[in-house]
Amino acid sequence: MDMITDAQHVAQHEAVRAQTHAGGEFLTFRLGAEEYGIDILRVQEIRSYEQPTRIANAPHFIKGVVNLRGVIVPIVDLRMKLGCESAEYNAFTVVIVLNVKGRVVGAVVDSVSDVLELGAASIKPAPEMSSAIDASYITGIGAIKNGSGDDASERMLILMDIEALMASADMGLINEMH
Template identity: 35%
Template sequence: MTEGLEEVIETSEDTQKGKFLTFSVGRESYGIEIKFVTEIIGIQDITEVPELPDYVRGVINLRGKIIPVIDVRIRFKKEAKEYNDRTCIVVIDIKGIYVGLIVDNVAEVINIEDSNIVPPPDIKTGFHNRYVRGIGKVGNDIKLLIDCDKLLAQDEFDKISEVV
């Protein structure tokens, strides 16, 4: 009985392999493995929560679930920008906790083969190198591939977990 279920799970994982949701923050294009993405929503009212890091803008109520939202611009030490009609919240699942990522705009879901992904340069000075798990080559474009598990340090993750 469970054999069929395992096959379905394996099939869904296979169909997601190599697929990335791409989005932009400033002039850079980023990608997140589609397996982490639960949904994409427009920008909404955000309730500020005291004593959270500045890049955690607050929380939203998404169909009864309280979800912390992170402004990716601020997390990546970029200049803050007014939100507009292209601004989106990408809701991802990190270790069973839903987190919203505020991005400038969402582009598309693309397939990037492992052979077109190279490790990031080993430069210790890059402020967001720890969040980048690889660099995807897509034609003449480059997509910085985010490591969702490293987007939050363990203490930051624990603090956000307390909120929800």
């Protein structure tokens, strides 16, 4: 990667981070015990999980491809990509079909929760972490209140730059993306 591309990548990620902090609508989903949120505008559809056709020599987190109305769509298991301890396939397992930089990609998650509108006041900056932890795809933390009064609890929602994650070099999808 040359310096210009690196600088452009950093600028683009900062723009997404700033956009996240302005608030908006997020699709929330579960990976293990954690709840994540992605920009609803990246989501094309949500489908039940079906066994994809395996591709030889693909990274372990790329489960294969499916034919979605004539479009061959790579299926990425986000649980494996992000290091969840287990990845069970059950009735709740779904594929979030995303449109990332003009390319259709499927992301396997444990379950989809809901669509939430978060205002800027509900979004906190992502914590700074050591370089051992790749937090570059985390754009912020959403704090969602459950209930009211003394019974109110707060749910933490990890807001993710799904476009940067899917376009990262280790995904192997980068060659087709511009």
